[in-house]
Amino acid sequence: QKEVEQNSGPLSVPEGAIASLNCTYSDRGSQSFFWYRQYSGKSPELIMSIYSNGDKEDGRFTAQLNKASQYVSLLIRDSQPSDSATYLCAMSYYNQGGKLIFGQGTELSVKP
């Protein structure tokens, strides 16, 4: 079993809708969680980090972490065509912060 799993998609949503991206992880020792966005042909860029159970909001983005159920999700409200990209879920263990373990990524397509 992979340490971090995501649906590869593609996930298609209409403009203005909420896009929901999910990620599960296998090791309860996982400490920190991150969402990166990668446009085609570009490098990943950090969108959100979340370290404790609950929700964390930043503009149109909300990250949700549930350590008991071992999942982390990303909600994108009012989705825009410019949000079309691959979203990468990543996690790290305690004291290994720079060593990220990435999921395969979910391709999101926002249709005008």
Place this chain on the structure above:
Amino acid sequence: KAGVTQTPRYLIKTRGQQVTLSCSPISGHRSVSWYQQTPGQGLQFLFEYFSETQRNKGNFPGRFSGRQFSNSRSEMNVSTLELGDSALYLCASSFGANTGELFFGEGSRLTVL
């Protein structure tokens, strides 16, 4: 503020050769990590350096090595190249150690023929 700079951006090598990739982190960042990205395996961690010391290493063969200099610039080297080493090699920097909040460079695209 300049971002993470990687050179060269593209390179083509043949099997058995070696390659050195360079990374200049964001000014003030002391931690540099390297990742390999392929369509099949996705993003995989190679190594992390902080203050010239390797803090973490991924599950790659010894042909993959790296180092960090006193100015935080980093290099990675792959010796005896194999076809499967064809990938995008991404460098990322962060201000401190032990953080997953990384800033990635544009990558070095390596093709091994």
